[in-house]
Amino acid sequence: MQIDATKTLTGITGRTGQELAWQENALCAQTGPEFFFPAPGSSTREAKQLCGACEGRRACLEYALDNDERFGVWGGLSEKERERLRRRGSAGTGAGPAASETA
Numbered sequence: 001m002q003i004d005a006t007k008t009l010t011g012i013t014g015r016t017g018q019e020l021a022w023q024e025n026a027l028c029a030q031t032g033p034e035f036f037f038p039a040p041g042s043s044t045r046e047a048k049q050l051c052g053a054c055e056g057r058r059a060c061l062e063y064a065l066d067n068d069e070r071f072g073v074w075g076g077l078s079e080k081e082r083e084r085l086r087r088r089g090s091a092g093t094g095a096g097p098a099a100s101e102t103a
């Protein structure tokens with residue numbers, strides 16, 4: 001029996017394969033997790049540099065914000081940076097979080 005990965009993924013995440021297509025070309029998948037989930041106080045510079053060159057950056061950041069990802073670098077932003085975006089977004093600035101950071 002063959003498993004349709006797209007349907008399986010949608011069943012788990014509620015998102016379609018197309019919505020998660022950015023993960024197929026994720027540059028972080030080609031590196032170790034230590035860059036993207038550094039120990040507290042460690043630099044996130046290398047991860048952010050990779051994110052800057054990643055074609056899925058915007059979708060990645062939107063995913064992290066939508067799913068309240070609390071740890072690691074997603075879409076080029078650290079936990080604290082995403083938290084600031086969330087607060088700004090909920091304060092009614094009129095600027096969407098992804099639009100203001102990824103342009």
Ligand code: SF4
Nearest residue numbers: 026028051054057060
């Ligand atoms: S933007 Fe960064 S964290 Fe997101 S998929 Fe690309 S390399 Fe990975």
